[in-house]
Amino acid sequence: MTISLAQLRRCSAAVDLGAARTRVYVKNQGLVVDEPTVAAVNTRTGSMLAVGAQAELMDGRTPDYIRVVRPVSNGTVVDIDMAQRLLRHLVGDKLRKTWRRRPTMRAAVCLPYGSEPLAQRAAVETLTGLGARRVELVDTLVAAAVGCGLPVEQPEATMIVVCGAGTTQVAVLSLGSIVAAETVPVGGNAIDHAVIQHLRLHHELMLPNQSVRPLHLMLSGDGELTPGSTEVHGRDVVSGLARSVHVDTERVRRAIITPLTAILDGIGAVLRRCPPDLVADLGERGIMLAGGSALIPGLEPMIHEATSMPVHIADQPGTCAVQGLGAMIEGKVQPLHLDPMAP
Structure with a gap:
């Protein structure tokens, strides 16, 4: 993948094709698409x-002849044609025509760590279909670290955990490169699934997917601000009729511990592969959480308890990757120059 900042400065757009949201950053304009x-x-x-x-609101509420499609899964484009059509409608005619007038228009795109060549090719073909003459590939971990304001280019350790919808990526970076990294197949979707399964097994209630996010907000409260139970609306498993139940928030918290434990295992695996000097740096700097699922209730205190390191959540965790990539194409990131010594 691209590691040259000089090549990234020639790009005019940065794209983050996530499984949950698509974000487009245009040079000198900022974030123009977040859908x-x-x-x-x-x-x-x-x-x-x-x-x-608008399409997300239709999910689960459409007749037979309307299909709701998600062309990106786990950060990988699985339907190139549909991804191109989606981007074409999101960026708008005016912006797309501006790109096409530039014969050497370049774009940069974030990809998960360790992406297969087929996944890289799918991302390149998706953007070339929109008029890009060249596509630069950047690790999501590096872009997110830059977007969080971490000193990626310095000779000191920085650790970032990018929590996406399908996967969680963990990495330790130094001197602008990844020292050790791990991808855990657990993300926000797995947490949602754990909540839905808990309600199905213990309350015989089928919960719509769009009702899980408000439940997350309720779980993330602290102390007396969080009620002991909350009312949830869904469909009865046996009768199929609409029904409401009062759910114990503490039992739901325990239900999501199992998928969160897999993230802790990934963090431990990365730390074991790091040199002792870098781990010592992390003891003072701590761990940065980014990604759209960084605000999962219970994740921050669980990581702090397991690692005994300070844990921080980015100011805007969902847009860290695209903002970092935008900073790269605008030349706001200065590399550390290491000139070879004379013999």
């Missing part, structure tokens, strides 16, 4: 009916 990576398609005619937030 869910969802599209609604009419299967009879093949026409696109809605994209982004």
Whole structure:
């Protein structure tokens, strides 16, 4: 993947194709697109009916001839044609025509750590379909670390945990490169699934996917601000009728501990592969949490208890990767020059 800042400065756009949200950063304009990576398609005619937030509202509420599509899974484009159509509608005609007038337009895109060549090719083909003549690939971990304001280019350790919808990436960086990294197949979707399964098994209630996020906000409260139980609306498993139940928040917290433990295992594996000097740096600097699922209730205190290191959450965890990539293409990141010594 691209590690040259000089090549990134030639790009005019930065794209973060996530499983949950798609973000586009245009040089000298900032973040212009931040929408869910969802599209609604009419299967009879093949026409696109809605994209982004409007299409996400249709999920689970459509007739048979309308299909809600998610063209990106775990940070990898699984449907190139649909991803191109989604981006084409999100960026708008005016911005797309501006790109096409530039014969040497370049774009940069974030990809998960250790992406397979097929995943890299799918991302390149998706952006070339929008008019990009060249596509630069950047690790999401590096871009997110830059977006969080970490001193990535310095000879000291920085640790970042990027919690996405499908996966969680953990890495220790120094001198602008990844020293050790691990990808855990657990993310926000796994936490949502654990909550849904808990309600199904213990309350015989089927919960819509869009009702899980408000439940997360309720779980993230502290102390007396959080009620002992909350009312949840769903469908009864046996009768199929609408039903409401009062859910114990503490039991739901215990239900999501199992998937969160996998993230702790990934952090431990990365720390064991790091040199002692870098681990000593992390004892003072701590761990930075980024990604759209960084605000999962219980994640921050659990990591602090397991590692005894300070844990920080980025100011805007969801947009760290695209903001960091935007800072790279605008030349705001200065590399550390290491000139070879004379013989």
